[in-house]
Amino acid sequence: MKAFVVLSMCPVLFSCNALLSNALDTITTNQSIRDGENLLSAGGTFELGFFSAGNPPKRYLGIWYKKITTTTIVWVANRVAPLADASGTLRITSHGSLVLLNGNGSDIWSSNSTILVRNPVAQLLDSGNLVVRDADGSDPNNVLWQSFDYPTDTFLAGMKIGWNRTSGFNRYLTSWKSIDDPSPGNFTYQIDPNGYPQLLLKQGSDIKFRSGPWNGLRWSGTPNLNPNPYYRYEFVLNEEEMYYRYELLNSSVITRKLLMPNGMVQRFTWIDRTHGWTLYLTAPIDQCDNYASCGVYGTCRVDTSPVCRCLKGFVPRFSQEWDILDWSNGCVRRNPLDCEKDIFVKYSWVKLPDTRSSWFNESMNLQECKVVCMKNCSCMAYSNLDIRNGGSGCLLWFSELIDIREYNNYGQDLYIRMAASESALLPSPQKKHKLVMGLAVSFGSAFLILVLIICVRQCKKKKMEIPEDNCENQKKDLELPLFDLSTVALATSYFSTDNKLGEGGFGPVYKGVLRGGQEIAVKMLSRNSRQGLHEFKNEVLYVSKLQHRNLVKLLGCCIEEENILIYEFMPNGSLDSFLFDPTQREQLDWSACFNIINGIARGLLYLHQDSRLRIIHRDVKASNVLLDYEMNPKLSDFGLAKSFTGNETQANTNRVVGTYGYMSPEYALDGVFSTKSDVFSYGVLVLEIVSRKRNRGFHHPDHDHNLLGHAWRLFTEGRSMQLLDQLVANSCSTSEALRSIHIGLLCVQRCPDDRPSMSTVVMMLGSDIELPLPKEPGFFNERNLLQENTSQSQPNEMTMTVLYAR
Incomplete structure (x- = not known):
């Protein structure tokens, strides 16, 4: 949706x-x-x-x-x-x-x-x-x-929509009459108990949208209702009850499902005071979601024109009506049925038809389901009830099939009763064998040619050799759209110095414009870069799998002679240019600062907890936070990131990489990193945002502490407001500023166990709950500590990333 x-x-x-x-x-x-x-x-x-x-x-x-x-x-x-x-x-x-x-x-x-x-x-x-x-x-x-x-018009977590089958009591949503009139409106959203249950959106007695039956994971007609780390959806059907509900798995999420006065069912999620309620899902979403839009035995496909056509083996009931795009009377079989001789034709990737005239059995398998349907001449189709674990259960239809739609890569298999004369729709074993062999040969040949081309392009004239890598593995890892080098060169005016945005440890970054007008940022791996092919692959591997509003979006890559990453363009550049550049810092008022503090926290929470991989960024700093047109922050540069699986919470490395001033003590000194390492870096960044001072290189006439030590001293003396940059102090909310400083100090505590998780940070930023007192920060006497450390023989390799403008 x-x-x-x-x-x-x-x-x-x-x-x-x-x-x-x-x-x-x-x-x-x-x-x-x-x-x-x-x-x-x-x-x-x-x-x-x-x-x-x-x-x-x-x-x-x-x-x-x-x-x-x-x-x-x-x-x-x-x-x-x-x-x-x-x-x-x-x-x-x-x-x-x-x-x-x-x-x-x-x-x-x-x-x-x-x-x-x-x-x-x-x-x-x-x-x-x-x-x-x-x-x-x-x-x-x-x-x-x-x-x-x-319930009235709102579906909250823990609430049930459905029936008590013993008493006949029904719980359902009813819309408001209008946006400012709470009296009952014309629309209802409820579970229909006839046949196999499904959710119906109705205007009066007319069905406007049907969810399809529950398939074990979701409603058949709601492909975007996927399992995720925020909600757990549940449909319960037993002798006593029949209901649907959802539960929150993340207590920091605030969400509600609303039946609007106009008949739209929408799920909203609260982001923050700046963004408010954000629309997350909606239904119906397109023309094919409108109930029975193509009539009986018609199928709707939103990416075709016209959207309606008859299922294979069926023809329009009234062809002249279809000629004028009136599909309401649907389709009929091309050949009549003959019960004992009928066959069943498989239709894949479909939303299952209306189940109000269906019968189901949860214990039968698909073959048993077919036998039952074959023996009953009134049975028009059958399908699995549950799609999990290869499929189980039996669902039978005993009337004309209506409200079917097709998807490209989603849906279920439906077996429809057809006349024996339609056997051409069934691939014979010989045809099937030849088809499989032909596809295997074709795909195999195409794959070998593609691999050969990529290997030749990648390995030819390659000046930087990585013995442990080979071209085939490299291609396998890059799960992104591939751009031609000529396309990227043309977009950047052949990597003109006028288009160059900056240069970092990875290499130069250029602004580009594709032929369609889309602005892009092009990041090229320099042959002299301290970061190599490993970091390049790392960024592709992680960023291509991440989708969040506070993470920069990777559009594709190029591996022709050069290793290049193509990102969405961030017009306002990096955060450090606004924090530490005297000419730009005035553009960043407190409202923008607090929005950035919240956005970075949400991005890190996604990496640590809500993404498919548990990812440690390992290089959170001001120059790796990019700003879009509306000054919304997006974390970038995942070349140094590491992922955890299962119940892993920390790891050790012999190669310490990152940026001085942002690294946690346990990582800088012992090579131990975890999600709490990113929390430490985040705390440093928060204190830099409110003070407009860099932690590394900070000097104060009264003491030798770094920025963290200075903030700690002011906090213990009750003078935290003195940490604020004057431009921030003039526009800030005192409570929000003090709370941000307090949270920043909680994040930079010496012991990782004392630091809050990012989910706790997000909650603390968005609420007024009482905060615990922070302990002394790590690197409280940073200069002395690092000076002592560098004078000793170090087994670890310390790699410092250069700060640069984008």
Whole structure:
């Protein structure tokens, strides 16, 4: 699913009451919540109270995020019976029922729960769930009523969408009527229990979008709903329940799924105060997501024109309608069925058809499924129920097949009943054998030719020989688009000095423009470079597998005579040019600085925890942070990076590489590196950003400490604001600046175990939680320590990376 527009509830539409100083998360039968008073969940994540919406404004009881600057309502109690004024009162009765009273004392909304308990209380949880429970009960999880059972338009983590099959109770989303009117709208999002369950988006009684059946990993028609480190999706189907939910695996993530008033289902993720809610997923996404857009036995493919065609073996029911692009009546079989002689034709990479008239069995295999379908003349198709581990379970269709779409590299196999005369659609064993042999010979020949060409180009006239590498292995490692040398040369005006952006330990960097107008940065490995083919491969290997907004994007590479990397162009260059260049530093105010501090933290968190590989950058510094058009930071230069697998947390090296001033003590002195090494470098960078001073080469008339020691002294003396550069001090938020310094000092502590993880850093930057006191930083007397170190015989090779402008 792709993101189209970001639509969130605008704060001007709602006026939410401020939290009372004595707000609690629970009310009893002796307490009430009046308009102007709120409940706050124990962790401060959610707040319950009254808010205004609509024109003219009306009052509603609702729940919203407390810590998010943009007021975001996630649940509304009285959406069909708003209050005309601020006279509302919420209370809980002795029978365990929540009631909302107006100024006349009349009930306008009630939870309608009448459960006899001794001491009923209502509590707002940190999940956003408002629950009623027995305070005297031994089990705090024994919930008597909960708002999660009555969702409005928002699907939160831990909430269930689906049915209690015993009682027939159904939980589903209903859209707001409009963006500022919480009353029920025209759209619903719910699980349909008929046949094999699937999610349906409906406008009234009309289906607008269908998710497809659950295939063990995701809904069949939602290819982007892949397992990831942030969420765990779950579909449960047993005798008692049928529901779908998701859980957060990363507590720092704030996300919600929303049924919009226009009928779009969208997932938003909160980034920070600058970026706000960012659209992550949306449905429906294109024309082929519209329900039954190609009719029965029609298939939709979004990358063809027209998008609709009949499945193989089928023809348009009314060809004249198809000629005018009216596909609503679909297709019919080219040849009629003859039950006992019918065959089954395999169609691959499809979204499975509507399952409302289907039958399923979880224990059968695919062959057993085929036998059952063959014996029943009404069975039109069969498929595996679960695609995991080679496939299992049986799903049968007993009506015309509708709402099918095709994907290029996603989907499932569907076996459709066809007349025996359509046997040409089945490859015979001989045809299949010849096809396989032909493909094998063709691909084999093409592969050998490609390898030979690459090897000849790479090895011919090569001045830098690396004995342990060979061309075939090099080609295997470079999983990126390959650019011709002529294309790169033309884009950079043949590597003109006018296009040169700078030069570092890797080699020169040039600006280029491709024929289509795309700006690129071209990084060429110098033959005299201290970094070699290993670092080149390293950068390709890691960066090509990484996708994050705070990591620079690698577009491709070139290995014709020269080793070249092609990146997206970062127009504002590197961070160090803004921090330490007197002519540019005025362009970087505190808002931009804090955004950069947050962005680098999120990029490192992705490397350490959320990427497919656990990657240690090993060279985090100001010159390796690039800035885009909007001054958003992107980490670059992964030539020195290392990856961990499994449960590895640290490693040792005999070749210490990096940059003095940013290296952690355990790495610089003992060659031990871990994610905490990057945390140390990040802490140094944070202190450099707020002070506009380099850690290495820092001098102060009152002492001989480096920047870390200076920041530590000011912190212990309660004078941290004196660390700020004057330009920063004039534009900064004092609380954010002091918090950044505090976090920076926590990151540069001497002992790695004392430093926070990057996930903790991201959380500390985005919240007001109390921070622990930092201990003395590493290299507190750095100059003396390094002077002593360099006077001794060193077994390790120390490689210092030169700072350069990009």
